[in-house]
Amino acid sequence: MKNNFNSLIFEKRRKALIGNLPENSTVILPNKSISIRSNDVEYRFRPDSDFYYLTGFEEPNSVCVLKKEKRSFTYILFVEPKDREKETWTGKRAGKEGAKQIFKAHESYSFSEFKSKLKSFLLDAEHVYFPIGQNKDLELKITDIINELKKNNRTGIKSPKFISDPRDLIHRMRLIKDAYEIECLKFAARIAKDAHIMAMACSKPKMYEYEIEAIIEYRFRTLGAGGVAYPSIVGSGKNSTILHYTRNNRIIQKNDLILIDAGCEYNYYASDLTRTFPANKKFNPEQKAIYEIVLEAQLKAIKQIKPGKKFIDSYNRAVYILVKGLKDLGLLKGSVEKIIKKGEYKNFFMHKLSHWLGLDVHDAGPYTDEAGKSIKLLPGMVMTVEPGIYIPDLPDIPKRFRGIGIRIEDDVLVTKTGNKILTAGTPKTIDEIEAFN
Template sequence: MHTEYAQRRETLMSKIGKGTAIFRSAPMAVMHNDVEYNFRQDSDFFYLTGFNEPSAVAVLAPHHEEHRFILFVQPKDPERETWTGYRVGVEAAKEQFGADVVYPIGELDEKLPQYLEKADRIFYRLGRDRSFNDTVLRHWQQLMRTYPKRGTGPVALEDPAPTLHALRQIKSASELELMRTAAAIAVDAHNRARAFAQPGRYEYEVQAEIEHTFRLRGASGPAYPSIVASGANACILHYTENTRQMQANELLLIDAGCAYGYYNSDITRTFPVSGRFTAEQKALYEIVLEAQLQAIAQVHPGNPYSQIHETAVRVIVEGLLDLGLLQGDIEEIIKEEKYKPFYMHKTGHWLGLDVHDVGIYQHGETAHTLEPGQITTVEPGIYIAPDIKPAEGQPEVDARWRGIGIRIEDDLLVTSTGHENLTDAVPKAIADLEHQGV
């Protein structure tokens, strides 16, 4: 990976020309009082450096005569390291991470100007670290004040995200290896959870089985708060309390993925806790499954990204019309989005270093085109909340349908010839999900 990080930096530097790019590490996040969450590096910073410590800055200066990749890091401090863990330090960081020069982070203000004064612009994303935002802006303003005397210096501040995130969208062979591992671990966890779940157990017990499997298999933990939603809880898209006792004749929706080597998986399955679908559950599940299968078929290079969602919406609307849960002209329902009380989210998102990974979905009025190496989720659903309010002109929902929530999600890699389903080993066919009730 050392060579790959260098290649990523070279690619980005070839695109920023005479600019200088500045990237800040993620801040430490506080859980409560003086207790901090486990550190998780900023994804852009990690993508370019592989460096996994806080209080660091990376600078790319392709125009500089001596130093093109500069790191500012925390120096070694044995007393602090006793409390907070080992640091790489200035000397080792140069060798381990391939920087041309490494400085202590305390020397940032002194050393940074030399990498900015001959740049034509600064590439920096104004982010959540307001203090560091002010630092970058202060240096820029100082250089602009002396610009008339020198005739050189950055005359613009530009966000590197559009350029960098386009690179991050296309996964390399090593990235795909990590994502396949993350997917395989999550597959095992979901299959374990389905075997474990039964009426009378609590949602958090299932969550524990899932997250135990994550850690047992070498993942760093959940990619996001695990959703284990039984009964009507499945109608809450980001339900994470996971405190309810599961009852017979209910569905259980599990949306859980893991992080492995900084890369993520994201799987959702919905199945009957008692081993048999009710008639209403089965009718709705068949619609969602068909929507997902048809949407997955749209995942191939050259296809507009929007086609995935549009395909799923049409299948869901057709199915709800057949059940009498919607009424009217299908084109009008889709155009006026009268299906949204039942299906209110998009059908997928990019996946990678971030669960909702970076990348463009739309270029103005034109949908982004799928390319080999991209990974997207495909996750249609139907949610009939107990208090659902149908769109204007649509029928009231009978009580027998209320409280049913269903989502099915897989992780799809766009290949040169079509797609690869990285998470297909978690069953989703009705015949595979039903068994004799306990």
């Protein structure tokens, strides 16, 4: 997939947002600033996802302003100006001209001018939108100006009547992926699939977990990913029962299961893929029994993903299968319905089944409607499906099951007629895994 910037994609999104706003509205969206890793060493910069979604602009110290008036709207970008000396150190900047020519801003200014011009954007704006709680300095500046304008209302100066957070509107837009986003997500998923296959092929006892981490992240980069979408998890043995285990520093033993949860970013769009497999190439009876339960739960949960179904439906289906399987193995006692009602299964499956996937690995977007009910699935939504069973090392659990952790995760696109598994082709059944190894 070619990484060509298309300003029309972002222009369409800005127009869609503006179309949902009342007249005399001003939206102020700041980008992130550089973060310090240690001393004077900076983290690699990644733009704020909402800011990038509407602008496509990737540089720090930038602000997007959208003004909607009666018959028009204005798109304004504040950016760092061209500076030959600074660009020698940190790379080329678009500058004010690039903001207009490349990113199609109607107006552009230096980032240093933003605070001095902020008052003019708030003047005569009836509705003001900015991400509340995200940037305290900006929030304080905006509220100070609004309070100042209100004091002068008697002189005829108008002040904003409504202050709102635009993220609810933006996140509802982000929930339904456009064609470009779907292509990026498909590409990120293909990279993740190939990287997981390489990692599975190379894994063996006596390796360190971090060696597998290195293999998978090497493959991400060689296939064109911008980097990881989140810290890679490579948990062997009892580490497979730790949900967000990232130390990855244990030596893998012969009879271990290896759980790899790793995804990459492509054009900032994430993949999120998990596979669990035996280090010695063959599942033992206990590992196989647990794996079959998790796999059945995942396959049947995915069948629930189609337009008109509720987000929660796949979770409910997966939980029923997990509970029944654990009960059949003697790890849970009582009726399936009672176990579910009391939440007793959460000792073994304590996380949710799914989350939205997009510009963020745990992507933006609501899970419930305005009535608090589970949202209905629509074409263009992308979600993970990741059931798991994690058996702790506790004395009341049969020893043969202790320390087994299994999770199976795929990325799924809701289509007009059902769903498409974007990470399909990564070995998943027991036969596929044992034959592959």
